Amino acid sequence: MSSGATSLFLTIGGELRFRFDGLAHELASRIRIHLPSFVAADPSRSPHRGTGRQATASTREAEVITITVGEPGPELPSGGELVLEQDELRIQRSEELVQFSLQGATAWCDTAHGRGGLLLTDSEPGVLDALTGLVLDPLLMELAVGRGWLGLHAAGVAWGGRGVLLPASSGNGKSTIFKAAASAGLDLLSDDLVWVHPAGDELKLWAFPRGAPSEPAPEPTIGCVPLAAVVHPTLSRRKTSRLEPLTQKESFENLVGQSGFLSWGRAAVERFQMLTHVAQVPAWRLEAGSDRHQVPELLRALLRGGC
């Protein structure tokens, strides 16, 4: 890296770090002001590592996934295909390569080699917001799944040391339930993107606080917790919220849409295996009625009952 460049990090607990290399100092400053979840120093080298509420008692070396900033990515091989062209976002892919482009930014990930890149031609707040919502999440999810980290569009809450995953598309109540959970005193992971990672025989949920300032959410109060239940929320006109058990297949059907299948090579196989693992966790459909403030109590009762 040249002396005119620096690195920023996004971290998942003490376990996995996304290192963005080659950032011009001015761009790094802009990103840090607008997206405060980016940190300037690698926490694994910090003497304070292991302190604070998000510390997860891990002493082993963190895995690092590098995203190079400022370099154009590899050419899409022949046979590449267009996955999505919607508004300003365009996604193309081949078996092991995914390319994203939107106005002011392009990104790529090479799942065969576990590396990615980002090229910003504009660092205005609007571009950084669009980058966060449309490109960064799928880019990180695509890169991390090859390391055994499944990113899901989901909220994550916990109580009594047991975690609930709430996967859903936008508009189905993730943020509403997350805020209600915060008010009710449940432990909080993330409101929109949660990581699942196997640890021995169990799956663990990991927080990932990286929301844009335009959509503030309560901060995580816990970094990692064993996954005890998967609750698929929908907003309902019912007066009373209710939970209904789901089969593994029904749970899988709901999970698959929240995991972002892009490349179809080894990363996709890994993603499928992890999704089927998550689908074997006890699952429910939650119809969140007009008494949504009661939902945290339903979740608490679910966890209290041992799922």
Added chain:
Amino acid sequence: MADLTGRFRQTKRAAGKALDDEYLVLDLGSGDYFGLGEAGGVIWEHLDGTRTLAEVADEIAERYGIDRGRARSDLLAFVDELLERDLVEQVDEEVG
């Protein structure tokens, strides 16, 4: 189109896994999936390029006590659908 003397195997775009009493096959390229019954899952596991479709159909017929002719015609229709979705491919003669 599939024929009974052909050997077929799953493509790289497909993955399968048993969940509850169903067997799920996912098109890794599209994220589309479909559920197969128990017998469908057994057939899917047998599509590894080592056996002809006739051999697979006969094994299914014996295992589930169904008519051999019916098993063969159902299997051909099933494999044709998988071929259309690019989830299986025919294996060259010398590979089998």
